Amino acid sequence: MKDIAKRFPENPLLSPADIVPSQEGLQVACLLNPGVFQFDGKIWMIVRVAERPEQRGDAISFPILTETGVKIINIPIDDPELNAKDARVIKYKGIDYLTTLSHLRLVCSQDGRKFIEPEGYYPLIGQGLLESFGIEDCRVSYIDGVYYLTYTAVSPNGVGVGLRTTRDWKNFRSHGMIFPPHNKDCAIFEEKIKGMFFALHRPSSLEIGGNFIWIASSIDGIHWGNHQCILKTRENSWDSSRIGAGASPIKTEQGWLSIYHGTNRDNQYCLGAFLMDLQDPSKVIARTLVPIMMPIEEYELAGFFGNVVFTNGHVKSPDNDTLIVYYGASDEFVCGAEFSIKEIISLLQYS
Template identity: 40%
Template sequence: MPVIRAEQNPVVRPNDVKPSRPDFKVLGAFNAGAAVYGDETILLLRVAEAPVSSSEAEVLIPKLNETTGEIIVERLSAGDERYDFSDSRFVAENGQVVMLTSMSHLRVARSRDGIHFTVEDQPALFPQTALEAWGIEDPRITQIEGKYYITYSAASSRGVGVGLAETADFRNFKRHGLMMAPENKDVMLFPEAIQGKYYALTRPVPHAFGAPEMWIAESPDLLHWGNHRFLMGLRKASWDGGRMGGGAVPVRTERGWLALYHGADSKHRYCMGAVLLDLEDPGKVLARSTRPFLEPEADYEVNGFFGGVVFSCGALLNGDTIRMYYGAADEVMAVADIPLEEIWATLAPEAD
């Protein structure tokens, strides 16, 4: 049973999104969390923006004024020999990233049919603190007991941590600050308590030694996290041998918790696979994809801001099909309907 990409893909493009200010341009609208609210499908988009430059002789850097909460623009000379401008996404100094050339915020999009979306004009969540000064990215939405909890990556010069917010209506949002300190990202919450505890999939990033791999943590109250345990790691020469991390919020099935995750190979080609976790002990891996169920093949997945990428932050289970919303080429949003049988066919027990 094949994966069915929507004929309308991409369902959200950068030109569907109004910039947050007139001197900015939208570079991408992608990596959205997904939820159902009433009779609407909600996408919480990552919107990446950059200041509009009128000269190739300068590089414009968006920055958060931590005192006023406003975004200011710093102008650098493109000929400044202190900096490396070779990657258009960031500015480096002595081999270290010191500035980003764009800034991301989160924006709500709404749909009655799950395919045709209207993007709101104003940001829902905008960088607000020093630990979000470089932007907030890649949200995941988990509905727990009538509330929607949003985990997102918070970027700053201190690294990437994980922010937590909540909403009941996708119009008013309450922030809870950082739930996990840098360096961590790709965090999503399970949609119910298990044996009296809440669980989260995490992706810490060690720098001294080790690799960015998937872990699991637990909490009594969704705010205080501990008992961090290794879950699963990279597989050499595999589709997930280069990088990996959580994707969509886990869904309960008869076979176990099904968590979609992304993996990249040594050539930075991002695909989507799945892992099946024990219902009573989600730290136990039952099976894992030996091959991706979705690979970058369509034009909008292969070509874009960063080509060769499919990356999901949100999926909704409907009977025996998962509707997965995913960022394509770090630029646009797409949707695909994936029969559970196709996902089951990729799974195999992990070798000891």
């Protein structure tokens, strides 16, 4: 294993105590998995904020969105129809529920280390039935003056990819669900290739196939087709269970470089990288054999769901080699680390 991340000494950059809950009666349980972009001369993160009511010892309480607002559901802990083995998802009377309700919050920074919530910018919350369990893990792509926000939309109907667009981060247009369940981890390339939009995404199959990375193309960035599976899990490896794309791929002389996450059978989340052909990104030409980052620090090993490093946001420094990766640690904290793009590329194994 080779961890080449240079973690910020200020980590964690944000913890649940740093964010005010969205409403009375809820508390922030987790901050995680920020999308990252540059705007108005600053580095911004659109952070997933996961909330729930204060927990009592005799019951599990969790919120869901309804047409009239947030509704709190309470289930006795000894109810025989309750399955609460996972800290993130419970099953009750045959129905899956999230233990937290997530929305997206904007924070910004002059130095990339100290982030604040600016005035005049408001949270993004779920809208309608298909987002009634919340919206999560937003990736941001900037194309021709428009910011494309792809995020995980969760509801009783399943998990899909929603899309909103904006130019100023105050006015948004919703385009609904662009990839239906079960799908997530959608990252749109920040440059058109031969006049077409491209996006990585991750459909899932529990019986035939698996949790693999796919690519799709689009004329308008909203309606997608020509889906192709381009990267699969590997048996007896750090990415044997599931894989998913991080933020928008990075254009290099060697190809489109994508940072991705992978998990093993023990649900350890690590980061790796793969390289796609510049003219035809459906062709994967190289991939790392070992992780470039794995959970080793205490804040990555212990938290709401420990043993996790997960990224869906980064920015390049002016030197064009330093990649600043912002990531969720243990599904509870927001952290930062630096990588050398050249060093990542040197670890790729060409096929």
